[in-house]
Amino acid sequence: MNNKLKIGIIGLGTVGQGVYKVLKNFDDIEIVSCAVKNLNKKREVEVNNLTDDVMSIAKNPDVDVVVEVAGGIGVFDALKEAIKNGKHIVTANKELLARHGAELFDLAKKYNTAILYEAAVAGGIPIILPIKTSLAANKFSKVAGILNGTTNYILTKMEEENLSYEDCLAKAQKLGYAETDPTGDVEGFDAMYKIAILANIVFDKRIDVNKIYREGITKISAQDIKIADELGYKIKLIAQAKTFNDDENTLDIRVHPMLVDKNNSISDIRNATNAVMLNGFPVDKVMFVGPGAGEFPTASSVVGDILAIKAENHRKDDVLPMMGCKHESYANQISIEETKNCYYLRIKADNTPGEIGKIGTACGEYKINLSCIIQRELDTKGDATIIVITEKCLEKDMNSMITSIEKDSKTKVLNKIRVM
């Protein structure tokens, strides 16, 4: 009797090779076939059953579970085909799930297969399964966190070594923490996919990823980080989703940098570490912290999912019933213009008396209360730098106020960062 679980792997990059190495420790799991783009590429692991035909894995009658660690939208057809062939899916593909998850989950329901994706969000941190099982009794009001290791590494280095964004990006690229084209990370796309997936299961609603407000870290300067530090904050790229005005059908979902109070434990998350915080009833508040990426941490989540399927694979149907998708309706997603936030503004202004008064008056016109306004030393050109921190106000009022003060051509808001 051969009751080994049979696996087909799509993708043998860093994560794929990690999964391959870890699976070698499990006698009862057999890797039947691995699909790669380039058959001749040198790899750390020696693999016998390589193929460059992804569909052959999706259709292989010997494969019980397709493990997809290739990433990107290109594998969509192969995964659909695999599900139609009754295979369970384990995937780390946040982009595919965020953009086309609904179609995949509908298909999985139809063909009675499971889709697990612990590795798609926050690498090695167990978060998908705890939300869907241990925390299943909760109504959540918010999920927020640091979901991208690359940007957190860059922001940590900027802060610790007082370096520019560009220098730290170069450093991250040299160490392999950032890709040659860093857009996906530094512009917040990666974190956006992940918060879409989290919002999905935390609020049991489908999410339109195109409606998520997204802002990356490329405009954060060493000066912003230094000023924030002096005022008691760190700057972090925060991904968050929360109910809007206590209406559980309406969600405020976004990714952007934020000033995080140093008393908030999220501010202590350094380098490539990720953190996810959940607020809900009855649990109140829980936080999960750990490695957000990397060969082995990600493999921990992928293999955990494989083992969960292995434990139930003898069943004819209804494998892992709690892990299925239970919702079909889309959330209302409100635009950033409608949200209320506290803001940090770094303003360049003429060094004349009355400059602070002018800004204060403009804020008053738009009913924006200030919690602090500071004029800093002059820059090399003799311009004044004015730092403003506001109380909560509407994003659209803030934008109108900025337009208003920038009518004076000597006044320029150099950065606007929301405060957590």
Added chain:
Amino acid sequence: MNNKLKIGIIGLGTVGQGVYKVLKNFDDIEIVSCAVKNLNKKREVEVNNLTDDVMSIAKNPDVDVVVEVAGGIGVFDALKEAIKNGKHIVTANKELLARHGAELFDLAKKYNTAILYEAAVAGGIPIILPIKTSLAANKFSKVAGILNGTTNYILTKMEEENLSYEDCLAKAQKLGYAETDPTGDVEGFDAMYKIAILANIVFDKRIDVNKIYREGITKISAQDIKIADELGYKIKLIAQAKTFNDDENTLDIRVHPMLVDKNNSISDIRNATNAVMLNGFPVDKVMFVGPGAGEFPTASSVVGDILAIKAENHRKDDVLPMMGCKHESYANQISIEETKNCYYLRIKADNTPGEIGKIGTACGEYKINLSCIIQRELDTKGDATIIVITEKCLEKDMNSMITSIEKDSKTKVLNKIRVM
């Protein structure tokens, strides 16, 4: 058709009432009966089917799941009877699991029922299920954390308000964070039960709870906390279990106060919050933080377990296969005498020249390297206070060294606290 899941609850104290309130939101779960000690006690919830006969719930053919939130060893027989009657168990009872878990799990295996106990360790934090499922691919080397909210609350208050242990205990009792007889918390029993349960599933071994080294917080003084703070540490009651000399069959398990470096995120866990850290391969390091107790957070875990059973209760056997107990052999547990630690010593000594030299010489004799030795201002009696922090050395050498310096009747080691 009535496919409601039918529940019997044992215990309607704080947690039991929380569970009752939360379950009221689930139409497909029916509370058939609740067993309490005192039928006439006033409660926040109005319950119809009260009984003071625990066994009636264990034997009730209408009950699918027995939810035990009474605590203590007294419910052991009722839970055994419930299992023999084919019922699944959800329990928050750390003492019972730590002392008699082996017998319960053996019985559950025999009768093909599930025992879930997410609420028994770290209240609302999902930890049992993630370890057994999402992290199942890992070999762990260590689990450590703050598992008792009462003692962490007392230590936090001592630090923040510079108060004595006794004052903070009284405060905790007034707020309901500590019981009238606080022994179970302040002497480390509660944390000991919890680390026994965690060690059990993290290392897949049975644990003899009587062999766990245990020390409470009653000897920690405000002075220790102040000095530790000045040296860059906080004092926390740490429960930990780790493999000894890389031998996965031999475990070093203990509960005692520790000086925790302020750079270690465990040091930031304040008040009644709990935290659990895991080290293993391939995941590396993950941390879970959240409320360690309380009516609703604990109910979150209890009801999460109930929902997990509900999702699989239609199965004839093999409900939640990953959650079963997979081990039968006991770990070797080494004694504290054999472990190596760094130490903080607070020593009262005569205010004469050469006192520091004497201590340094004694340490040298027992091959104990010092990482710092400081003489502090004299106390009111004119005695000197000398603070020593050592590098790693054997506990038994440390104890011999202390005996040796205390031969001088004027020298007294007032406190010895290990350093994390």
